[in-house]
Amino acid sequence: xxxxxxxxxxxxxxxxxxxxxxxxxxxxxxxxxxxxxxxxxxxxxxxxxxxxxxxxxxxxxxxxxxxxxxxxxxxxxxxxxxxxxxxxxxxxxxxxxxxxxxxxxxxxxxxxxxxxxxxxxxxxxxxxxxxxxxxxxxxxxxxxxxxxxxxxxxxxxxxxxxxxxxxxxxxxxxxxxxxxxxxxxxxxxxxxxxxxxxxxxxxxxxxxxxxxxxxxxxxxxxxxxxxxxxxxxxxxxxxxxxxxxxxxxxxxxxxxxxxxxxx
Amino acid sequence: xxxxxxxxxxxxxxxxxxxxxxxxxxxxxxxxxxxxxxxxxxxxxxxxxxxxxxxxxxxxxxxxxxxxxxxxxxxxxxxxxxxxxxxxxxxxxxxxxxxxxxxxxxxxxxxxxxxxxxxxxxxxxxxxxxxxxxxxxxxxxxxxxxxxxxxxxxxxxxxxxxxxxxxxxxxxxxxxxxxxxxxxxxxxxxxxxxxxxxxxxxxxxxxxxxxxxxxxxxxxxxxxxxxxxxxxxxxxxxxxxxxxxxxxxxxxxxxxxxxxxxxxxxxxxxxxxxxxxxxxxxxxxxxxxxxxxxxxxxxxxxxxxxxxxxxxxxxxxxxxxxxxxxxxxxxxxxxxxxxxxxxxxxxxxxxxxxxxxxxxxxxxxxxxxxxxxxxxxxxxxxxxxxxxxxxxxxxxxxxxxxxxxxxxxxxxxxxxxxxxxxxxxxxxxxxxxxxxxxxxxxxxxxxxxxxxxx
Numbered sequence: 001x002x003x004x005x006x007x008x009x010x011x012x013x014x015x016x017x018x019x020x021x022x023x024x025x026x027x028x029x030x031x032x033x034x035x036x037x038x039x040x041x042x043x044x045x046x047x048x049x050x051x052x053x054x055x056x057x058x059x060x061x062x063x064x065x066x067x068x069x070x071x072x073x074x075x076x077x078x079x080x081x082x083x084x085x086x087x088x089x090x091x092x093x094x095x096x097x098x099x100x101x102x103x104x105x106x107x108x109x110x111x112x113x114x115x116x117x118x119x120x121x122x123x124x125x126x127x128x129x130x131x132x133x134x135x136x137x138x139x140x141x142x143x144x145x146x147x148x149x150x151x152x153x154x155x156x157x158x159x160x161x162x163x164x165x166x167x168x169x170x171x172x173x174x175x176x177x178x179x180x181x182x183x184x185x186x187x188x189x190x191x192x193x194x195x196x197x198x199x200x201x202x203x204x205x206x207x208x209x210x211x212x213x214x215x216x217x218x219x220x221x222x223x224x225x226x227x228x229x230x231x232x233x234x235x236x237x238x239x240x241x242x243x244x245x246x247x248x249x250x251x252x253x254x255x256x257x258x259x260x261x262x263x
Numbered sequence: 264x265x266x267x268x269x270x271x272x273x274x275x276x277x278x279x280x281x282x283x284x285x286x287x288x289x290x291x292x293x294x295x296x297x298x299x300x301x302x303x304x305x306x307x308x309x310x311x312x313x314x315x316x317x318x319x320x321x322x323x324x325x326x327x328x329x330x331x332x333x334x335x336x337x338x339x340x341x342x343x344x345x346x347x348x349x350x351x352x353x354x355x356x357x358x359x360x361x362x363x364x365x366x367x368x369x370x371x372x373x374x375x376x377x378x379x380x381x382x383x384x385x386x387x388x389x390x391x392x393x394x395x396x397x398x399x400x401x402x403x404x405x406x407x408x409x410x411x412x413x414x415x416x417x418x419x420x421x422x423x424x425x426x427x428x429x430x431x432x433x434x435x436x437x438x439x440x441x442x443x444x445x446x447x448x449x450x451x452x453x454x455x456x457x458x459x460x461x462x463x464x465x466x467x468x469x470x471x472x473x474x475x476x477x478x479x480x481x482x483x484x485x486x487x488x489x490x491x492x493x494x495x496x497x498x499x500x501x502x503x504x505x506x507x508x509x510x511x512x513x514x515x516x517x518x519x520x521x522x523x524x525x526x527x528x529x530x531x532x533x534x535x536x537x538x539x540x541x542x543x544x545x546x547x548x549x550x551x552x553x554x555x556x557x558x559x560x561x562x563x564x565x566x567x568x569x570x571x572x573x574x575x576x577x578x579x580x581x582x583x584x585x586x587x588x589x590x591x592x593x594x595x596x597x598x599x600x601x602x603x604x605x606x607x608x609x610x611x612x613x614x615x616x617x618x619x620x621x622x623x624x625x626x627x628x629x630x631x632x633x634x635x636x637x638x639x640x641x642x643x644x645x646x647x648x649x650x651x652x653x654x655x656x657x658x659x660x661x662x663x664x665x666x667x668x669x670x671x672x673x674x675x676x677x678x679x680x681x682x683x684x685x686x687x688x689x690x691x692x693x694x695x696x697x698x699x700x701x702x703x704x705x706x707x708x709x710x711x712x713x714x715x716x717x
Contacts, residue, residue, distance in 0.1 A: 003361065005401070139361065139362075140360070140361050141360055141361065141362075141365050162359060165358075165359070165360075165361060165403075168403070169355065173590060176585055176587075176590050177590045177591070177593075179556065179585075180583075180585060180590060180591040181593065182574065182578070183554070183556075183574070183578060183582070183583045183647075184578075184591075184593075184603055184604040184646070184647070184650070185578050185579060185604050185650065186603075200593040203593060203632070204589055204590050204591070204592055204593060204632070207589065207632045208587070208589045208590060211589070212355075212356055215351060215353055215356035215357075216356045216357075216359075218315065218319065218351065219351055219356055219357040219359075219414075220359070221315060221318070221319055221340055222313060222315070222340070222344060222347075222348065222349040222418075223344065223359075223369060223370040223373055223417065223418070223421070224340060224341040224344035224345075224370060224373040224374055224421070225369075225373045226340075226341060226373065228373075228375065229372040229373055229375065230372050230375050230376060230377065230378065230381065231368075231372050231378070232365070232368045232372065232378055232381050232382060232385070233365070234378075
């Protein structure tokens, strides 16, 4: 997930509009509770993401991520849903079936758990798509500028944008460490192998990231970074930003009202 | 421009000062090279001049440092940055913005200059550094040399009178180093004062007015010298049996863009071979093919009598070391690190022998990441050697090492080759290449020369 150098409607919006839209989305993700309202929110966010005209490869990655989130959350919630009332749609072990049954309290797949898992997944996927749409359509320096003009301290904004820039570097490094483990004969196959690889991945990755962070911090110090800056880049709030924010605000109110009046 | 009088500095918790009784003057427009082994105090010396000591690194100091009439300890970093600009070793960690022109503006923005002034300085700096045509390029698409030029350009735009370079060309290839030489020459022509700290400084000697040698935090030499260290002996192990055979190897990452083309090569057991060439010449790709990490698109490959080997089939037979040793040190202690690989091959004895080879016996219980850079590199090499592979492949093993660590590393490699091991390493550095038995030079994916080292 990194900035796409394109000319789309989303790219032309002022970063401040996109940050405000992100905040509206975050409020809706927390406030909305009914399946239809959350589904409508998800559809809206999906449409916003589609405005980016992402590459086929990006779409594939997003679909795999969303499908994984849906499957994992629905199945895990289906099994571990503890609130009443709950309806078992498939029972694997009853509480009465011997010692295992009494220890576990029975193992079953619950309808309410699956629905709850689906709603949580809608929330998660909406958040993921919305943040991806903002990051992929906003040049990091403009994002920093937008956050600054909305009152986010410059240092925090700077940390966010530098993190975005260094994320691919970190991923490259993790890949090299995993490869180095294999070359030293570490068996990384299977679930146990995966845990083993993870155990030996973290120390060098963390230590090297800290070394990199120190180097970057020193480079920022000698370039007089204190958090206060003037800037060459300028943000312009255009009519399309007002219109977009107007529509977003109206949509937000309508979704909340719809939830309030629906049974 | 710079005056230092009886200056000493000690880091917190240390008994021995990092700098001791330094007295020195550097004139405006002078170019000074600072050299010395790792731990001799070179970086500390720079930090005292550019204000990172005491503003970022605390410690106790005595004596006086004055820079263009003021004491760096009494002036905020933002003010010091108007007089002194510092460029560090790693170009990657000095680039903050996604576009070249934004990165050049970054320092000026921090100086709170007005927008028009920033644009004027930015454009002048981009032209001066030859980056004008790349101004809209995304920074991650630049080569190492271009990134380092960008870091210097960003500093240049801030308008300092003094430029300090802390091992700026360690990560650069031949053309990157040539670019840097031209930059130094241009900065000198502009009357800038230059303080250059560099391990591999031979190329820059003609541009320097003075050389300062530090040892144990003290100045042991302050003057001009043309002495260049002579490389250690090149191994002359006679070729015996074939270790590697490549015939007609071709490789690409993207269809139609060959990274390697028509590579034919034979390497015998006991040879030490240096692979040379600029960035993008295909060195690392070739090393990865030899290590079984990449499979060639075309051609025949035989490694230690295994035809068309896979990564799995070469584990334990071929040792591979990436450029950054820190990515390859996983264990909690030095001893555990050495046995990490061979214990997985069912062999649980021998760590003492390799601790001796690495010269780390007294540090066996230390965490590997707390060792010095040179010691970490030696440990990474010896940990791979401990698996007793027939071939050792090293990607830029001398990067960032001082001459002492270099010689230690090569003495370990010579002993390994004397026992029939084959070493292939890539390097930008011609002095490191001269320590090999044979040098193969790549250019745009093809072998353009294959000669015995003299």
